[in-house]
Amino acid sequence: MEVQNPTVENTSTKKAKLNTKRNMMFWGWLFIAPTLIGLLVLNIFPVFQTVYLSFHSVSTFGQSTFIGLNNYIKMFNDTNFWKSLSNTLFYAGIQVPITVVLSTLAAVLLNTKIKGLSVYRTLYFLPMIAAPAAVAMVWRWLFNSQYGLINIIIESLGFNADIQWLSDPNLVLWAVIIVGIWSNIGYNMILLLAGLQEISKDYYEAATVDGASKLRQFFQITLPLLTPQLFFVLVTSIISALQVFDVIFVMFDLTNPSLSSVQSLVYLFFHESYVLNDKGYGSAVIIILVLIIMIITAIQLVGQKKWVNYD
Amino acid sequence: MNRNWKRLSLTVGLGAALILTGCNAESSADGNATLIYSIWDQGQAAGMKAIADAFEEENPGIQVNVEVTPWDQYWTKLESGGQGESLPDIFWIHSSQFSNYSEGQMLMDISDLPNESDTLSMDDFPEELVQVYTTENGEILGVPKDYGNIGLWYNKTLFDEAGLDYPNDEWTWDDLLENAKALTDLENNIYGVLAPLIREEGYHNFIYQNGGHVLSEDKTTSGFREDETKEAVQWYADLSVEHGVSPTVGQFADNTNLTFFQSGRAAMGFFGSWMISQLAENEYTNEHVDVAPLPTGTQDAVIYNGLANSVSDFTDHPDQARKFLEFLSSEKAMIIQGEYGSAIPALNGTDESFLDAYPQFNTQIYLDQMDNAVIKPYSKFTARWEDAENQELIPVFEGKATVEEVSESIISRVEDVLESEQ
Numbered sequence: 168m169e170v171q172n173p174t175v176e177n178t179s180t181k182k183a184k185l186n187t188k189r190n191m192m193f194w195g196w197l198f199i200a201p202t203l204i205g206l207l208v209l210n211i212f213p214v215f216q217t218v219y220l221s222f223h224s225v226s227t228f229g230q231s232t233f234i235g236l237n238n239y240i241k242m243f244n245d246t247n248f249w250k251s252l253s254n255t256l257f258y259a260g261i262q263v264p265i266t267v268v269l270s271t272l273a274a275v276l277l278n279t280k281i282k283g284l285s286v287y288r289t290l291y292f293l294p295m296i297a298a299p300a301a302v303a304m305v306w307r308w309l310f311n312s313q314y315g316l317i318n319i320i321i322e323s324l325g326f327n328a329d330i331q332w333l334s335d336p337n338l339v340l341w342a343v344i345i346v347g348i349w350s351n352i353g354y355n356m357i358l359l360l361a362g363l364q365e366i367s368k369d370y371y372e373a374a375t376v377d378g379a380s381k382l383r384q385f386f387q388i389t390l391p392l393l394t395p396q397l398f399f400v401l402v403t404s405i406i407s408a409l410q411v412f413d414v415i416f417v418m419f420d421l422t423n424p425s426l427s428s429v430q431s432l433v434y435l436f437f438h439e440s441y442v443l444n445d446k447g448y449g450s451a452v453i454i455i456l457v458l459i460i461m462i463i464t465a466i467q468l469v470g471q472k473k474w475v476n477y478d
Numbered sequence: 479m480n481r482n483w484k485r486l487s488l489t490v491g492l493g494a495a496l497i498l499t500g501c502n503a504e505s506s507a508d509g510n511a512t513l514i515y516s517i518w519d520q521g522q523a524a525g526m527k528a529i530a531d532a533f534e535e536e537n538p539g540i541q542v543n544v545e546v547t548p549w550d551q552y553w554t555k556l557e558s559g560g561q562g563e564s565l566p567d568i569f570w571i572h573s574s575q576f577s578n579y580s581e582g583q584m585l586m587d588i589s590d591l592p593n594e595s596d597t598l599s600m601d602d603f604p605e606e607l608v609q610v611y612t613t614e615n616g617e618i619l620g621v622p623k624d625y626g627n628i629g630l631w632y633n634k635t636l637f638d639e640a641g642l643d644y645p646n647d648e649w650t651w652d653d654l655l656e657n658a659k660a661l662t663d664l665e666n667n668i669y670g671v672l673a674p675l676i677r678e679e680g681y682h683n684f685i686y687q688n689g690g691h692v693l694s695e696d697k698t699t700s701g702f703r704e705d706e707t708k709e710a711v712q713w714y715a716d717l718s719v720e721h722g723v724s725p726t727v728g729q730f731a732d733n734t735n736l737t738f739f740q741s742g743r744a745a746m747g748f749f750g751s752w753m754i755s756q757l758a759e760n761e762y763t764n765e766h767v768d769v770a771p772l773p774t775g776t777q778d779a780v781i782y783n784g785l786a787n788s789v790s791d792f793t794d795h796p797d798q799a800r801k802f803l804e805f806l807s808s809e810k811a812m813i814i815q816g817e818y819g820s821a822i823p824a825l826n827g828t829d830e831s832f833l834d835a836y837p838q839f840n841t842q843i844y845l846d847q848m849d850n851a852v853i854k855p856y857s858k859f860t861a862r863w864e865d866a867e868n869q870e871l872i873p874v875f876e877g878k879a880t881v882e883e884v885s886e887s888i889i890s891r892v893e894d895v896l897e898s899e900q
Contacts, residue, residue, distance in 0.1 A: 228560050228582025311732045313667075334728035421865075422675040423731040424872045441554060443862045444578060 214457075221450035231447070238451035248452065250427055251435040254340060255456075258431065259408035262347040266404060267397070269348065270355035275389065277356070278363045288360075292353040299350070303417035306346045307333070310418070333418060336428040343429060346414050351407070355400045362396030363389070394475045402467055409460055412437065432456045510539040511795035513802055516566035517544060518552040521755040525818030529811045533802055540798050560584045565790035567799045568806075571620050572785050573610045577858040579788070585619040586789040591800060592618075597808050602826045604784070606853040611786040620786030621807040624821035625829075626751040627782035627847050628679050629769040630654075636661055636668065636745040645746070645770035647843075651687075651713065654746070654773045658723035661745035670723035672735040672747035673714055675875045677864065678781050678854055679748050681714040687775030688713075692855035693863075693892075697899070700863075700892035702885040710775070711871070712881040719877040727875040739763065748772070751822055751844045754836055758819075764838060771843045780847045783854035784824050858899040866891035 196203075221238055223231035242248045277288055294302065309316050310332035322328030332342045370388045379387070390397075412433040419426050430438070432452060440449030517526055523546050530542035545566065547555055553575060559565045560582060571579060579585050592598045600608050603622045611620035632645050640661055645653075658670025674680060682692055690707030693700065701707040718724035725738060736753070738744040740760045749757065749769075757763040772780050787806050789799045805811055812823035812831070819835025822844060829845050857863070870888045873879040 226581060227557060227578040228584060312729075313732065315732075331728055331732075334731035420731065420734075421868060422727065422872070424727050424876050425731070427869075438865075441557075443865055444859070445862070 217450045218454060220447050221454045223447045225446040225450075227444055227446075234447070238448050241448060242451050242455070247427065247430075247435060248432075251430050251432050251452075252455075254429060255409055255411070255431045255433075258340060258344060258347070258411055259405055262344045262351075262408050262411075263401070263404045265344075266348050266351045266355060267400060270352045270400070271359055271393070271397070273352060273356045274359035274363055275385065278360060288357075291356050294350045294352070295354045297350075299413040300417050302350055303346065303414040306342075306349075306414070307418045310342055334423060334425050336425040339419070339425045339429040342418070343411065343414050346418075347408065347411060351404065355404065358400055359393065359396050362393050366392045391476050395477055398467075398471050398475045402464060405463060405467075406460055409456065409463075509798070511798040512541045512543060513568060513793075513795060513799055514566040515542050515544050515802070516552075516556070516569035517546055518549045518570060519752075519820075520546050520548070522815075522818075522820035525815050525820030528818055529806060529814050532810065532814060533805045536805070537798075537801065540802070542802060563792045565792055567793040567795060568787060568789050568802055570623065570785050571611070571788045573783060573854060573856045574860045574864075576611060576620070576786075576856075577860075580613050580617075580619050581858075584791055586791045586793070586796065586799075587617045587619060588621070588789060588800065588803065589616070589618045591621075591804065595804050598804055603824050604782075604826075604848070607784045607786075607824060610784075610853065610856065611788070620788040621803060622784050622786050622824035623806065624815065624824050625782055625784035625848070626822060627780045627844055627851050628683055628748050628750050628772060629843055629847070630746060630772050631739065631749050631757070631767055631769045632746045633739070633742060633744070633767050635766045636742070640745075644768070645773070647771045649770070649773040651684075651773055651775055655717070655721065655723070658717065658746065659721065662723045664722075667743055669725055669738065669744045670746065671717055672738055672744045673717040673724040674730045674735045675727050675868065675871060676735075677867070678783065679750050681711050682855065683748070683772055683779065683781050684710040684714045684775060686779035686781070686852045687772070687777060689776050693857060693896070697857045698893070698896055700889045700896075702867075702881075702888045702892070706776075708881045708885055711874070715871075715874050715881065719875065726877075727872065739767070742766065751841070754839065754841065755819060758836055758838065767839075769839050769841065769843055771847055778847075778850040780851050781854050782848065782851035857896060859895050863892040863895040866895065 220231065222233060222235060224234045224237070225231040273291055277284060277291070281287075308314075312318055312329065312331050312333065315332070317332070318328040318330055321330065330338065332338055366389065370392075371384055374384050374388060410433050411431045415429055415431055415434050416437070419429055433456065436449045436453045436456070438449075439445045439452060515526065515530060517523065523544060526544045530544055533542055534540060556565065556569065557578075560579065565584060571585070592600050598621070600618065600621075604625060607622045607625060608618075611622065612618050630645055630649075634644065637644055642657055642660060645657070654671065661670040662668065685692060685701065685707050688706045688710035690704045690710055691701040692707070718726050725733075725744075735744070735747055736749075736756070739747045739749075740757075740763050742762060757767065772778075787803055789796070789803055793799045807825065809825060809828055812825040812828040815821060816823045816828060816831025816833075817835060819832065822829050822832045833841055833845075835841075867888055870884045870891065871881075874881050874884055
């Protein structure tokens with residue numbers, strides 16, 4: 168780099184500044200280019216393509232014919248769609264709150280000074296690094312009604328263990344919720360833990376001097392100061408819960424009598440688009456999911472002013 | 479706008495291709511080429527590689543790489559390959575997917591290959607199978623590779639313990655039911671027979687044995703209009719629903735029929751010839767089981783199907799790929815396929831080579847059953863009407879409805895699909 172000479176004329180300084188700015192712009196764009204290109208090619212472009220497809224009847228390769236709103240009309244008359252929608256909302260409605268509460272609890276407990284802290288933290292985080300399909304496969308064995316570890320444990324506790332986790336229509340969604348909670352606690356916990364460590368110790372010292380109990384400290388100091396992280400965790404958890412797919416795909420076969428009680432919107436999208444090869448209809452289903460996610464996220468963004476504490 | 483997108487994806491694609499091909503850059507001049515041969519069955523990889531080796535030996539300069547992708551990902555991968563016009567040079571195609579690829583013009587028309595070739599003649603393959611891979615206009619887009627049908631597998635040990643004779647080719651439906659009843663031992667969790675809600679290895683065979691059909695000849699109406707069809711499906715479903723000699727549809731959600739059979743908890747099951755290698759690899763089944771022909775209804779019948787080798791319409795090495803296809807369909811390659819026990823070769827007269835691969839099982843029955851074999855029902859959107867049939871039959875297998883009660887909705891849903899094909 169050249170050393171700037173303070174005696175140089177004003178105009179050339181301006182020029183140099185402009186040059187530097189242009190230079191910075193160039194390098195800036197260059198550095199974000201890989202991500203930007205990836206985003207455009209892999210995310211943004213397919214979004215428009217999906218919207219386009221949802222108004223068409225599509226053959227596997229190439230030709231598509233415009234059919235207006237037919238895919239959407241078919242969808243609103245399709246009981247499978249409504250069932251999948253209610254399954255998805257039920258799943259998110261149960262899984263997210265439980266996951267957030269449990270991961271907050273885990274984060275607070277692992278923010279203390281206990282022996283083997285990093286071991287515990289690793290253990291909680293492990294589900295996150297395991298491949299979702301492998302996780303689902305293992306849970307499928309655990310849930311096996313005859314040989315599964317879960318039923319065996321329940322039986323050894325003296326209860327009736329004839330629980331059909333994978334085929335009872337009233338239970339199947341709960342089986343998926345359990346796996347969902349188990350796999351997501353770790354990741355959320357790490358995010359919340361980072362938030363907890365940013366909270367100054369002074370608050371707690373002051374509160375202790377004033378005689379506040381641990382419980383009160385949690386509700387009056389920890390929770391309010393953790394709201395930015397909680398908000399983030401909530402938004403991302405809801406989005407990923409509404410997109411649940413792989414666990415269902417691996418744990419339930421097509422001939423499973425309870426499949427309709429467990430299939431999610433993304434599952435329906437996959438089934439229609441890739442198994443039945445009806446890409447137009449599949450696209451329409453997924454567009455509705457995108458709209459739902461956008462609306463819920465927008466509501467959360469507006470609503471955050473009421474409860475999230477950014478200072 | 480579109481052009482920019484094209485340029486952008488081209489840049490990205492080229493970049494990726496450069497990195498990927500760095501280690502695999504070979505010239506394709508003067509007949510030299512590297513062909514990719516894509517298959518979905520790991521169990522057949524050894525046989526296919528042996529064929530590729532034999533081909534390379536005869537054709538120096540052409541190299542064939544066998545790529546295995548499991549069934550579930552195979553079609554997703556092939557489909558995106560097709561959309562990007564970069565399919566493997568030569569690959570397996572299945573009757574349930576064929577129409578997508580033929581209508582999308584993804585497959586090379588090889589109608590002239592039998593004329594050019596000294597060895598290849600389409601008359602040497604099962605006629606219905608050739609028909610599957612030929613379009614309405616008579617273009618041949620694939621050469622049959624193998625065929626497979628369904629056998630009645632039984633657990634010798636369980637039959638011995640019960641003091642019963644093994645199944646034989648005289649068996650009727652009643653024999654099957656009687657024996658299944660005698661063999662079912664619920665206290666020890668042992669079932670007489672496995673009758674899950676599946677088509678090709680399940681109730682479709684029984685429909686044809688009862689004189690019914692799944693789709694009409696012209697593929698416009700559903701066979702569930704016929705009493706023979708409904709009767710057969712009901713009989714099959716009743717194995718679990720009424721007689722309790724088969725696990726229920728709920729139990730099959732936990733464990734597949736193969737799991738039941740391999741853990742010695744079922745005396746009989748229906749398995750396709752493509753399952754033989756898995757049954758041989760499993761220590762228990764390898765020792766304790768054998769196979770007999772399916773029982774007889776009002777007539778003998780069994781579903782058969784077979785896959786084909788097709789050449790990509792976009793291949794950079796059309797001559798070499800055609801040459802390899804010709805070799806794959808030759809007697810030499812078919813016999814290698816049989817001897818490796820990959821699958822039963824489709825070429826007439828070579829299927830006996832398969833028998834020596836599994837001397838422990840009476841695989842001869844699969845060859846004999848071809849006399850009464852019916853091609854697996856297919857149409858343009860096979861997966862769609864199969865899905866409708868499957869969904870509607872679930873309550874029947876749960877015992878909540880009869881076939882008669884659901885047949886109306888099966889007919890209307892299946893025929894809606896068939897109508898959309900026209």
